[in-house]
Amino acid sequence: MEYYNKMLCVTEAELINGSDPVMKKGTLKSNLFRKNIFCVCRGGGEGRCALYSFDSMPKKYRERFMEKYGNPEDVLREREMRKTVKYDESARTFFEEYEYFKNGEYTTLDKELIAEYTTNASVLGELVRMKMERKAMMASLNARATDVWEMVLQNSEELRERYHHTLPASLSRLKARICAFQKDGYESVVSKKLGNVNTIKITAEGRDVLVALKRSHTPRYTDEQLFAKYNEIAVFRRWKQLKSVRSMQAWLYSPKIEQLWCDAVHGEQVARQRFGRKQSTILPTRRDSLWYGDGTKLNLYYRDGKTVKTINVYEVVDGFSEVLLGYHISESENFEAQYGAFRMAVQRSGHKPYEIVHDNQGGHNKLNRQGKKNTGDEKEKGFLDRLCHIHRPTMPYNGESKTIESIFGRFQQQVLARYFNFTGQNVTAKKLTSRPNMEMVAANRDKLPTYQELCELYAQCRKEWNEAKHPKHDSSRMALYEGSVNEDTPAVGKYEMQDMFWIMSDKPVTFTDSGIKMTIDKKHYHWEVVTVDENGVQIPDREWRRLHTWEKFYVQYDPMDMTTVNLYSIDRAKKLHFCTVAKPYMQIHRAMQDQSAEEKARIHADIERGKQERIERVVAGRTIAKRHGTDPEQNGLNYPKLKGLTAEQQQQAVDRISRLEGDNYAEVVELGQHTKKLSNIGWEEVLYDERKTADKL
Structure with a gap:
């Protein structure tokens, strides 16, 4: 850079050279052709290059030039000063560190004042040197002292044209400044207006x-x-x-x-x-390192009859690839929405995440609490604990730090905003394109999608986002996600899915004569334990019911498939033990007209099994009573007949009880009789427990 015909000029090399040029060579040629930049000197010849007017350059290039090289006028001033006037580095250091009191606080000089004061101090130093030389020379010629000061003033004005200093133009004031500089040094250069006490009001x-x-x-x-x-x-x-x-x-x-x-x-x-200070964070470098879960408004209107509505969506996003892994559309951000979104995310990924970050909504506490077994152990792992290594809430009231908020914003701008039923972004959005066109929505109320159509449209939008190019990589978001490997996030198997996503009831439920009944999300469910008969037909498991009816069980169920539940008993040590699997309670048609032949046969068979169960229950009880002499018929009373049984079944019960009467349950205490009894027992009548016998060996 240099002055040419009193114009500030820069060279081509200064504009286009370097790793970060002010402008590219093609841009320079284009601006020259359009006369946005004027060529002052075409150059040519040895050591001569083309010069371009700095003031003719567009503003953005002037600013970029000054960012790279500094203000050209200041640079040239210092360069010229170094040629004739010694640039005072000590003065520059003094003014860089100088502080003055302003508006109740100490502050430093701005860059313009530092450059001005350094120039003035350098020129004053040169004028003092010139004065001393002229004074010695004039003394030898017997000249007047005023002639020395006049020559100093003349030199000052010559230096003003070259260095643009701001020293006084009058002789008296210049003389006072030089004397003050000789006495007080650099301090005298600073204007007395800076930090004047009179300005502090x-x-x-x-x-x-x-x-x-x-x-x-x-x-x-x-x-x-x-x-x-x-x-x-x-x-x-x-x-x-x-x-x-x-x-x-x-x-x-x-x-x-x-x-x-x-x-x-x-x-x-x-x-x-x-x-407050903001943290600068580095995003994850592999898939499944960090998942974000958050709810937001689904920014598309839909119609419900004649009413225009909006609805919420809960999204789970991979922090590395920005892939939308799982979601759930619902009226509010509740436990069901969070559970459904995380379940879809795990099913889509096939892996557990290493870390999950969510907000402080209460649904997340319920989500984690639902997965805990009711053992009373505070250290027992809940749903989120088992789903990942670490889960934590974001800092409250710090939305700008949430990466998922940025992803939501770009998803809304780039994908959802293309539809006429776009609801707009946050109410604080300033761009008109981020706001809805309510006139268009009102004019096309009947063309808004229904709820089902909205769900399909949103699924399509998510697919479009996942398949779009990642802003910082050359591949799509989905390709980036599927091409990454995280060795610390293992694949999820069948039983892990059950452990993570099946929910345990908060309280135990009694298995009554009508099975187990529960109400979940205002829906009634009814289960019982079943088995299969010799023909492979599913029937109620009466043997299990005989042993466990009226016991209490914790019910583990899959919210997405309520056709099978697991029953767990809990011991005195608060440990859960798996008992069996229950299925929906078997139902029959009440009206015979609605019953098929197979159903009628099954009904009659079940009734007969019920009667046999009654007989077995009575026989077992009376057997114990007869052994101990407490049966009614042993004490002069009649045992009532079983109601609803046929004569044959009644006789069967009587015969089984009568056979018990022939058995002698009195103990033989005489030695002769005892010996006779033992001699009449054969080996076929000896029964023993092989397991107990083995334990004694």
């Missing part, structure tokens, strides 16, 4: 009063009212009054002062976001 107590009034809520003051109130107080306390609202605002809204009242005026969260 607000005392320390007055500043506190301004801040206190700004924080006031009873009443709240506008800046104009605050200005008037302060001057009113200033008159009473004999302070200097403020002259303008603008000067008061310049102090009041400075960053150091604004921190003292921002929380009271705008809220502490606004103050925290405005003045």
Whole structure:
């Protein structure tokens, strides 16, 4: 860069060279052709290059040039000064570190003042040197002292044209500045207007009063009212009054002062976001390292009859690839929505995530609590505990730190906003394209999708997002996700899916004579334990019912498939034990007209099995009673007949009881009789427990 015909010019090399050029060569040629940049000198010849007018360059290129090289005028001034006037590095260091008191605080000089004062100090040093040389020479010629100062003034004006210093143009004032420079050094160069005590009109107590009034809520003051109130107080306390609202605002809204009242005026969260330090984080480098789960409004209108509605969606997103893994559409962000979205995500991924980050919604606590077994152990793992290594909530009231919010925003802008039923983004969005066209929605109310059509449309939009190019990679989001491997996130098997996604009931349920009944999400369910007969037909398991009816069980169920549940008993140590599997309670038609031949046969068979069960139950009980002499017929009473049994079945019960009467249950105590009894017993009558015998060996 240089001056050419009093014009500031730059070279082609300065514009296009380097790894980060001001502009590319093609751009320079294009601007020259369009006359956006003027060529002052075409160059040619040895050591001569083309020069372009700096002031003719478009503003953005001038700013980019100054960012790279600095202000050309300052650079050339320093360059020229180094040729004739010695650039004073000590002066530059002094002014870089110089501080002065302004508006109640110490501050440093700005860059323009530093450059101006350094130039003035360097020129003053040169003028002092010239004065001493001229003074010695003039003394040898018996010249007047005034002639020396006149030559110094002349030299100063010559240097002004070259270095653009701001020293006085009059001889008396220049003489005073040089004398002050010789006496006080660099300090004399600084303007006395900087930090002048007369400019400080607000005392320390007055500043506190301004801040206190700004924080006031009873009443709240506008800046104009605050200005008037302060001057009113200033008159009473004999302070200097403020002259303008603008000067008061310049102090009041400075960053150091604004921190003292921002929380009271705008809220502490606004103050925290405005003045608190933000973390700079690095995104995951592999799939399934971090999943985000969050709910938001599904930004598409749909129609329900004649009503226009919106609905919510809960999404689970992979932090590495931005793939939308799982979702659930519902009226609110509740446990069911979170459960469904995470289940779909695991099924789609086939792997457990290493970490899950979610917000502080209460549904997540229920989601984790639902998975815990009712053992009373606080360390027992819940649903989210088993789903990943780590799960944690995001920092509350810190939405800008959530990566999923950024993904939602771009998904809405790039995909959902293309549909006429777009609801717009957040109400704080400033772009008109981020807001809905309510006139179009109202005019096409009948063309809005139904709820089912909305679900299909949203699934299509998610697919489009997943298959689109990732903003920081060359492949699509889905290809990036499927091409990545995370060795710390194992694949999920059948039993792990059951452990993670089957839910245990909060309380035990009694298995009654009508099986087990439960109400889940306002839906009634009815199960029983079944088995198969010799023909492979499914029938109620009466043997299991005989042993466990009226016992209490915890029910483990799959919310997506309620046709099979697991029953768990709990022991005194609060440990759960698997008992059996229950299925929907078997039902029959009440009206015979509706019954098929197979159903009629099954009904009659079940009734007969019920009668046999009654007989077995009575026989077993009376057998015990007869052994101990407590049966009614042993004590002069009649045992009532079983109601509803045929004569043949009644006789069967009587015969089985009668056979018990012939058995002698009295103990033989005489030695002769005991010996006779033993001699009549054959080996075929000896029964023993092989397991107990083996245990004794």
